[in-house]
Amino acid sequence: xxxxxxxxxxxxxxxxxxxxxxxxxxxxxxxxxxxxxxxxxxxxxxxxxxxxxxxxxxxxxxxxxxxxxxxxxxxxxxxxxxxxxxxxxxxxxxxxxxxxxxxxxxxxxxxxxxxxxxxxxxxxxxxxxxxxxxxxxxxxxxxxxxxxxxxxxxxxxxxxxxxxxxxxxxxxxxxxxxxxxxxxxxxxxxxxxxxxxxxxxxxxxxxxxxxxxxxxxxxxxxxxxxxxxxxxxxxxxxxxxxxxxxxxxxxxxxxxxxxxxxxxxxxxxxxxxxxxxxxxxxxxxxxxxxxxxxxxxxxxxxxxxxxxxxxxxxxxxxxxxxxxxxxxxxxxxxxxxxxxxxxxxxxxxxxxxxxxxxxxxxxxxxxxxxxx
Amino acid sequence: xxxxxxxxxxxxxxxxxxxxxxxxxxxxxxxxxxxxxxxxxxxxxxxxxxxxxxxxxxxxxxxxxxxxxxxxxxxxxxxxxxxxxxxxxxxxxxxxxxxxxxxxxxxxxxxxxxxxxxxxxxxxxxxxxxxxxxxxxxxxxxxxxxxxxxxxxxxxxxxxx
Numbered sequence: 001x002x003x004x005x006x007x008x009x010x011x012x013x014x015x016x017x018x019x020x021x022x023x024x025x026x027x028x029x030x031x032x033x034x035x036x037x038x039x040x041x042x043x044x045x046x047x048x049x050x051x052x053x054x055x056x057x058x059x060x061x062x063x064x065x066x067x068x069x070x071x072x073x074x075x076x077x078x079x080x081x082x083x084x085x086x087x088x089x090x091x092x093x094x095x096x097x098x099x100x101x102x103x104x105x106x107x108x109x110x111x112x113x114x115x116x117x118x119x120x121x122x123x124x125x126x127x128x129x130x131x132x133x134x135x136x137x138x139x140x141x142x143x144x145x146x147x148x149x150x151x152x153x154x155x156x157x158x159x160x161x162x163x164x165x166x167x168x169x170x171x172x173x174x175x176x177x178x179x180x181x182x183x184x185x186x187x188x189x190x191x192x193x194x195x196x197x198x199x200x201x202x203x204x205x206x207x208x209x210x211x212x213x214x215x216x217x218x219x220x221x222x223x224x225x226x227x228x229x230x231x232x233x234x235x236x237x238x239x240x241x242x243x244x245x246x247x248x249x250x251x252x253x254x255x256x257x258x259x260x261x262x263x264x265x266x267x268x269x270x271x272x273x274x275x276x277x278x279x280x281x282x283x284x285x286x287x288x289x290x291x292x293x294x295x296x297x298x299x300x301x302x303x304x305x306x307x308x309x310x311x312x313x314x315x316x317x318x319x320x321x322x323x324x325x326x327x328x329x330x331x332x333x334x335x336x337x338x339x340x341x342x343x344x345x346x347x348x349x350x351x352x353x354x355x356x357x358x359x360x361x362x363x364x365x366x367x368x369x370x371x372x
Numbered sequence: 373x374x375x376x377x378x379x380x381x382x383x384x385x386x387x388x389x390x391x392x393x394x395x396x397x398x399x400x401x402x403x404x405x406x407x408x409x410x411x412x413x414x415x416x417x418x419x420x421x422x423x424x425x426x427x428x429x430x431x432x433x434x435x436x437x438x439x440x441x442x443x444x445x446x447x448x449x450x451x452x453x454x455x456x457x458x459x460x461x462x463x464x465x466x467x468x469x470x471x472x473x474x475x476x477x478x479x480x481x482x483x484x485x486x487x488x489x490x491x492x493x494x495x496x497x498x499x500x501x502x503x504x505x506x507x508x509x510x511x512x513x514x515x516x517x518x519x520x521x522x523x524x525x526x527x528x529x530x531x532x533x
Contacts, residue, residue, distance in 0.1 A: 012382050013375070042455070049453035056480035059465050061407035062399050109408060118454065120461025121407045128408075136373065159378050163385065170389050171412045178414025194425055195415060197508060201517070202429050203456055204448075217510060266457075336456040 015243040016161040020154050021304070022281030023134075024094070024142035025288075027101075028312050030130060031092035033273055034104070036319040037340050038127045039084060040111040047077035050114065059119035071114065080114075083107050091131060094144020098135045105132025124270040129167060130277060136160045143308045161277060168274055169240035172253070176233025184230050190222035192229065196264055205265035207335035208342075213263045232256060250275045251352045258349040267341035272348055404465075424509040424518060430463045433500040434488055442500065449491045450484075467501050473526045485530040498529045 041047055051074040058070045084107040090100030108128040116122060137160040138153065140146040147154065184191045199205040200214050216222075232252055239249040253275060261267045285308070292307035293299050326339040373381075392409060399406045432450060433442035447463050448454075454462055467473060476484075488496045502525050509518040 008382075009375070009379065012378060042453070046453055052483070054477060054480040054483045056476045057462075057466055059404075061405055062403050063407045063409075065407070113407060116407055116458075118458060118462050119404075119465030120458040121405050122455075122457055123412050125408055125410065157373075159382075163382070166382075166385065166389075167410055170393075171410050174393060174410075175412035175414055178416070182414060182416045191415070197425055198427050201506070201508065202427050203460070204446075205456070 011241060012159050012162050014158070015165070015246075016158045016278070017282075018137065018156050018158045018161065019282040019285070020138075020141035020147075020156050021143070021285040021308075022283075023137055023139040023156055024144065025285050025308060025311070026277060026279075026281045027094065027097070027134070027139040028092060028143065028308070029276065029315065030134070030273065031088055032312075032315055032319055033276075034108075034127065034131070035085075035088050035092070036323045037344070038124075038270060038273060039081075040108055040124070040127070041077075041081075041115055044078075044081075046115075047081065048074055050118070051077060053118070057119070058117055060113070060117040061121050063113070065113045065117050068117070071117065077111075077114070080107055080111050084111065094140040094146050097140025097144055097146050098138070101131040101135035101139070105129065105135070123171075126168070126171075126274040127270045129164065130273050133160045133164050133167075134277065143305060164274060164277060165240050165243075165246050168271075169237045169246070169249075172233050173237035176230050176236070179226075179230045179233070184226045187223055190219060190226060192225040193222040199264045199266070203336075205335065205337070207265050207332055207337055209262040210265055229256070247278055250278050251355060254345075254348045254352045258345055261337070261342065261345050265335060265337045267337060267345050269341050269344060272344060275348070424507060426505050426507050428503070428505050428523075430467050430501065430503050432488070433502055434492055435497045435499075436492055436494040437497060438494055439492075443492055445488070445491055450487050452491075468503060468524075470524060470526050473501055473528065476528070481528060481530065484528065488530070496530050498527055501526045501528065 041050075050071050053071050055070040058068075060066050060068065084104065087100045087103040087107060090096055091104055105128045108131075109125070112122075112124060112128065136157060138156045141152075141154040141156050146152050179185075179191070182191075183189055196210070196213055200210050232249075236249050236253070239245040253271065257268045257271065288311050289304060289307045292310060293303055296303070296306075298306075322340045322343055326341075330339060332339055332342065389410060393411065396406055396409050396411055405411075430447060432445040432447070434445055435442050447459050447467075448456060451459060451462065484499065485496060488499055503523045505521045505523060507518045507520070509516050
C-alpha cells in the first residue's frame with residue numbers, strides 16, 4: 001500500500017475509536033433527543049396548518065419536493081409522523097436497529113422537505129443525517145433487542161463518525177466561505193452587529209443578553225467577532241483530518257453557538273445532536289458503570305445492562321420534564337427560543353468549560369508539593 | 373460493508389461534496405436554494421453604513437368593520453404557526469413581488485382572511501401588504517429607529533366570495 005493510500009485508509013478507519021457499549025448509550029441518547037426535541041414541525045397543529053395552506057403558498061425548493069403539486073393532506077403528515085415515532089422506538093430499543101435508524105433519517109428528511117416547502121429552507125439536515133449515517137456503525141450491538149438474537153454480529157465500525165465529521169466540517173466551511181466573499185472581513189462594516197440589529201429589531205429576538213449587546217458600541221469587538229467567526233468556520237474543514245483537532249473545533253462550535261444564543265437568540269439545536277456523537281461515550285459508559293456499582297454494591301455481569309437502563313431512565317425523566325416545562329413557555333415568554341434549547345446549549349457550554357479546565361490541568365500539573 | 377466499499381464511498385463523497393456545493397451556487401442564483409443539500413447558511417453582510425444601518429421588512433395594515441384606523445400587524449401575528457426562523461423567507465417568497473400578491477387565488481384570499489381574522493379578532497375588510505426599509509441610527513444609547521421608507525403597498529380585499 002502506498003503511503004498516501006495508507007494515510008487515507010488510516011483516516012477513514014482509525015481517526016475515531018468506538019466501543020459497542022459506548023455506541024449503545026449514544027444510540028439511546030440520540031433516540032431520546034430526537035423524540036423529545038427534534039421531531040420536525042411543532043406537532044399536530046403545525047401539520048394541520050400546512051395541510052390547510054392554499055397551493056399559492058406551496059413553494060418547494062429545487063429537489064424532490066418539486067414532484068408534489070401542493071401540500072399533502074393532514075393524514076399524510078400523520079402517517080409520516082407515526083412512522084417516525086415507530087422507527088425512533090425501534091432505534092431506542094435496538095430492534096432492527098440499522099433499518100429503524102435509516103427509516104428515522106428518511107422520515108425526518110421527508111417531513112423537513114414538506115415543512116420547508118413554504119418557501120424557506122432551514123438548515124437542519126444533520127437531524128436526519130445522524131441516525132442515517134450512524135446506522136452503519138452497528139450502534140445496536142449493545143443494550144438492544146438485536147444483541148440478544150443468535151448470530152448477531154457485535155462488530156462495530158468507527159468510519160461513520162469520520163463520515164459525519166467530514167459532513168459537519170464541510171457544511172460549516174460552506175457557512176464561512178460566502179462570508180469572505182460577502183464582506184465580513186471588511187473592517188468598514190461589522191456584520192455580526194448588523195445581524196444582531198436585524199434579529200433584535202425586526203424579529204424581536206430580545207431575550208437573554210441581546211439588549212446588552214445591542215448597546216455595546218465597540219467597533220473593535222464587533223470586527224474581531226466577524227473575523228473569529230470566519231476563521232472558525234473555514235478552519236473547521238481542515239480539522240476533519242485529525243480526530244483530536246476535530247474535537248477541539250467541536251468544542252469551539254459549542255462556544256460559538258452558546259454566544260450566538262446569548263446574543264442573537266438562535267440555538268442551532270440540531271447541530272448539537274451531531275456534536276454529541278463525538279463525546280467519549282465509552283468513558284461515559286465506564287463512569288456510569290463505576291457509579292452504579294459503587295451505589296448498589298452489585299458487580300456482576302448484569303450490572304452493565306442495569307447501569308445503562310438506570311441512566312436511560314434518568315435521561316428519559318429529565319427530558320420529559322424539560323419538554324413539559326418548555327411547552328408551557330416558562331421563563332422565555334415572548335421569545336421563539338425554547339427553554340430546552342437554552343438548557344441543552346448551556347449544559348454543552350459548561351461541559352466544554354469542564355473539558356478545557358481538565359485539559360489545562362493535564363498540561364500544567366498542579367500538585368501540593370508545588371504549593372509547598 | 374467491506375473496507376474497499378467504504379473507501380470508495382469516501383472517494384465518492386469527497387468528489388460529490390464540492391460538486392453539490394457548486395451546483396447549489398448555480399441553482400440558488402437562478403432559482404432558490406436546493407434541498408436536500410449539505411450546506412449551512414452563509415449569512416450575507418447586513419449593510420451597516422456610517423452611523424447607522426438599514427433593514428428591509430414587511431408589515432400588514434388591516435382594516436376591519438369596527439376599526440377607524442388600520443391595525444398594524446407584524447408577519448408573526450398573522451402567521452403564528454410559521455417558526456420565526458422561516459418567516460422572513462416565507463415573506464420574501466410570497467409577499468415581496470407585487471404581481472404575485474395581486475394574482476393570488478380566491479382560495480388563498482379566503483385563507484388569508486381567516487388568518488387575519490384570527491389575529492385581529494374581528495372581520496377584516498382589507499389588508500395592505502407594506503414593504504419597508506427601516507433606517508436605524510447608532511447613538512450613545514444604542515440603535516434607534518431613525519426613519520422608515522415605504523417601498524411598496526398592495527391591497528388585498530376580503531369578503532369577495
